[in-house]
Amino acid sequence: MNYIVSIGLEVHVQLRTKSKMFCSCDTGYGAPPNTHVCPVCLGYPGAMPVMNKEAIRMTVLAGMMIGSEISTYSKFDRKSYFYPDMPKNYQITQYDKPFCDGGAVEIMVDGKPKTINVTRIHLEEDVGKNMHFRGSSGVDFNRAGIPLMEIVSEPDMSSPQEAYDYLTALKQIITYTDISNCNQEEGNMRCDVNCSIRPEGQTELGTKTELKNLNSFKAAFHALEYEIARQKEVLEAGGEIVQETRRWDPDTFETYSMRVKEKAHDYRYFPEPDLMPVVLDMELVEEWRSGLPELPEVRKARIITQYGLPEYDAGVLVSEKALADYFEGAAELSKNPKAISNWVMTEVLRFLSEKEIEITELKVMPKALSELVSLVDDKTINMTTAKEVFAIMCEKGGEPAGIVKEQGLAQVSDDGVIDAFVKQAMAENPKSVEDYKGGNKAAVQFLVGQVMRMSKGKANPQMVVGLLMDLMKG
Amino acid sequence: MVDEVDQDGIERIDVRYVANLARLYLDDSEVDTFQGQMEGIVEYVKQIGELDLSEIEPTSHARPIQNILREDVVSPGLDHELVMDNAPREKDGQFAVPQIIE
Structure with a gap:
């Protein structure tokens, strides 16, 4: 049976602001653990977040680059969950009023342009980083609070290659705008992938799985290849796809089940009471637009x-x-x-x-x-x-x-020197000279090679060829 | 969190489910106590439904203040030693926590 594949991506991009999203801590990469932290990004009770204006400008620029509608009214919300990467037990993100609505990115499929629609771009805070030791795990909060822009696409991609090309196109746009370094090794650009398949002829999308831990475009590509094959196998065997989050293991090249996906309301989103709404003045937005780079x-x-x-x-x-x-x-x-x-x-x-x-x-x-x-x-x-x-x-x-x-590499264009080399080459290789005279024009290349060797590559090749031909004419 | 309606049309709250989301562990008598209290709260808030709110925009914040922003300027955070004083355990400069199993 033939299947139609539907892939949607959530791409997380760390913005290259100097300071974090809600506090003044340094965003620099590679510092010793827990040295770029303060009461706000450590979630101390009573610490108050304040929004970084530059991060908002960068997010709006990203939206302008892909033709999003820029919201005049935006706000932040709390997304509650328990995990050791988040000291507050909630992440500040945007639920129903993101900065950018809609937009599109174009990729080429078989030489023809294809539009991948973008649902929205919202801004949130990055979370801490977990390290795993024998018998315990470690938490480094340097990354917690770095402005993270999430670009959510529609499930418009129909192959791992299209997903890869979309990521590449996004990276090109973002680096052009200079709002992120998009360095995959440093985790500047990471993605989660939604993927479902359905039999040809069926209009309604199949049950999707979400793949996490995709830290490079190649990982996204390989994880999707694996996941599509896995879903086909399940369906062909008469089974059903379970809606779940699966983790990509780059070592075994497999995805494995993490947890059954919690329903959206389990995150209990509600407006962040510590942050006031952002009302973007259209004059300011237009001023930002004038700073857009050449596409x-x-x-x-x-x-x-x-x-x-x-x-x-x-x-x-x-x-x-x-x-x-x-x-x-x-x-x-x-x-x-x-x-x-x-x-x-x-x-x-x-x-x-x-x-x-x-x-x-x-x-x-x-x-x-x-x-x-x-x-x-x-x-x-x-x-x-x-x-x-x-x-x-x-x-x-x-x-x-x-x-x-x-290094004494200048080309030798001295007639006398080249003349001597050429004559020597002809004297040492009479057969090549005969061949040339006999009509084998290619033989001249061998002689040129000899002269270049003698001159240690410095002879002017045009002069060598000219002189050789002159001398062999008669 | 209001996920069922009983025969009298009263919405029932799944207290155990809500408690689990908040990582609270309640015994049976506590569940009964909170069942009554939480339903009381919901009933109280429902009074607002008696008003005509069709012309009122949803409110996310109580005060009409906007755009409290800061410039993108770095300032030093807390000293590492001070930060780690709050760690239950430390390993290689990190907060050591029970092993995360996924």
Whole structure:
């Protein structure tokens, strides 16, 4: 039997404010446990929360980026539950009056755009982090109270790949807006997934399960693949899907049941009495809107016209704001933006993926890349040498002209020197010379290779080819 | 939490269920006591239903104050040692709690 898959995502994004949502504690990552805490985020009786204005601005910006309706009236609510990650025994979140209503994100499916609708974006506080020891668990409240934006989608995705693409698209939008670092390793972006299947022909959605503990896009993808197969197996065997929360175990690549999902009213939401409603002044909202960044699609079009790049290049470059920033940083200084684009799309991206680092961590500065391209263009070095210089800069940074000088890498364009190498190569390889004269034009490549070897890669290849052909003509 | 109606049309509160949500453990006589008290409270609040409220917006806060916001500025929190004084047990700088089983 064929099944239709329906996937909805709740994506939690830590905002990159300096201080927490309801207190002035530092939001920095990696501090020793329980050192960024105060009476508010530790839930001491009587401590009063005060909203961080910047977190609200960032949430509203996210909504504007995906076309949400921005609420003029919002409020916070208490969601009650008992768990050792929450010292107050309730989380401050938004129940029925979130900051952003509706919106949509577009992904590409089989080359065609597909709209994934967003239900809402609300703001809440992150919870503490639990560590598990032998025989006990630990709680670190540094994370408790960091502003957490939750983006809830409709169950519009119909495959794990679509879910993955939606997450990637969201990340692109959010990093463009500069409201979160979206660093998955640091837990800036986490998601819960709702997933159900139903036989083809049935209109009403099947019973859904919720998957938690998905700390990376890949985990979401694999967990969904597993869960869809599991649900199919249950249905095919004549069983029923139980509405429950399941946990993804990244080690065994399986989901397992956590607890039967509590009904929504068990959380006993009620208005947070310690926080007054937020009434957004539309003038202020419009002022915030004017600070919106260039959307990826707009930037792509501009890069195509401004730098004369093919659409493909522009698409790759704008995939991430930091990458586009890097490219433009170098291209603005260069006479040859297409060469910059080639370097970024090949050598730069290859190095980043090999080392699994971000573009912002690359030691080759945009200015250095543009200088490297100039050195190739004015024939000071050839492409082979340029790649060597690039590799050196990847390790140590620095500027290319200095490295070329220091390491004696400048291209040899001296007629006399090249002439000597070429003659030597011909003398040592008479058979290749005969082959060439006999009509095997490819033989010249072997001789060029010999000259490059003798010159340690520094000979100007065009000059070598020209000279070889001249000498072998007669 | 009002989940059944008896033959006289009076809503019954499931006191055990509510107590369980709040992690309170009640014996049978306590359940009886709270059954009466909580139903009394609900009856009392229900009096508001006798009024015509069709023109009244739901109220989430008693006072008409809005937008109490702060700027995004960091200030130091509590000293770690002071914080851990409140921990029943400590392990590696963290609050040690009974093992969390899911």
